[in-house]
Amino acid sequence: MGIEEQIYIMIYSTIFLGGVMSTFIISMIFIHRQRQAQNRQKMEQLKAEYEKTMLDIENEIQHETLSHIGRELHDNIGQLLSLAKLNFNSSRPEKKTEGQSILNQVIQEVRALSKTLNLDWVEETSLEDFILQQLKKIESTGFCTTTIDRVEHNLHLPKDHKLVLIRVVQEVLNNAIKHASPTKIDVTISSDEEGKYILIQDDGKGFDVSTASTGSGMSNLKKRMQTIGGQFQITSQINQGTEIRLSLPN
Structure with a gap:
């Protein structure tokens, strides 16, 4: 070549x-x-x-x-x-x-x-005080006893985040009253290195999470928490109560 x-x-x-x-x-x-x-x-x-x-x-x-x-x-x-x-x-x-x-x-x-x-009251009322008011209303009816443990006393949140959490907490408490028949509802408000969280526990009937999680109610609550960058986690067993964790990152 x-x-x-x-x-x-x-x-x-x-x-x-x-x-x-x-x-x-x-x-x-x-x-x-x-x-x-x-x-x-x-x-x-x-x-x-x-x-x-x-x-x-x-x-x-x-x-x-x-x-x-x-x-x-x-x-x-x-x-x-x-x-x-x-x-x-x-x-x-x-x-x-x-x-x-x-x-x-x-x-x-x-x-x-x-x-x-x-909705001006959303800005004026702290999330802790709102939850306390809801628990007092439940207890005043004689339906069940309630407790609140505020490990975190300064849970500062933007108005939109607080609004979502208010509605989700209301729905969780309403579900407990309507379906769980508990004798006690416990709420813990706290925070750690990963973020802030609200823990809602009852000693009611409980349910099978694998079947209930497909329902529109639970799905809607999860989506609402996701819109503000949070998570909705639920743990429950039949006759062993229910625990719901609402968490937000720092």
Whole structure:
């Protein structure tokens, strides 16, 4: 083979390798851009799911708040106003004074209810105090005893995280009351190197997690925790109670 042929072969080989390399680089650029587009689409989808979750939670809490206000207006304030009317219709001076006292009580009750018409209370109330209020409500009914162990006393959270946790805790406690028939509910609020967590335990009926976890209720709670970067973990056995761990990273 002559020198000229060798030169031609080297030139053609270089051109061929250059073409292969160009094709490879173009393919990698195309794949990279495609992945970027997929990632953007995924991020937009996650953002949309997050916004929908937050909207659903706000609507649910507002619905419950309005239901609570309706009951308070009918059962509490309505009765107080009727009682005040009876006192004012009396000719006895002490009854009129008592009627004025009742009206002052009504004003205080209405002011308290007005604060719950929006979600400003979420920022004003700590998560610990909210959980304590929920447990007191349960215990006041005589349904079961409750305890709260606040190892972490300064669980500072953004409003959206707190809102999600409030709704999830409400749902977990409601499930325990409706399905578990416990004699005791224990709540622990704490934190460690990995993050913050809320542990909710009951000594009720328990259930088979492998069958219950496929239900929409548990799945919905898990998704809600995921929207704020958290986890929903459940451990339960029939006749051995249930333990639910809600965790958030630091």
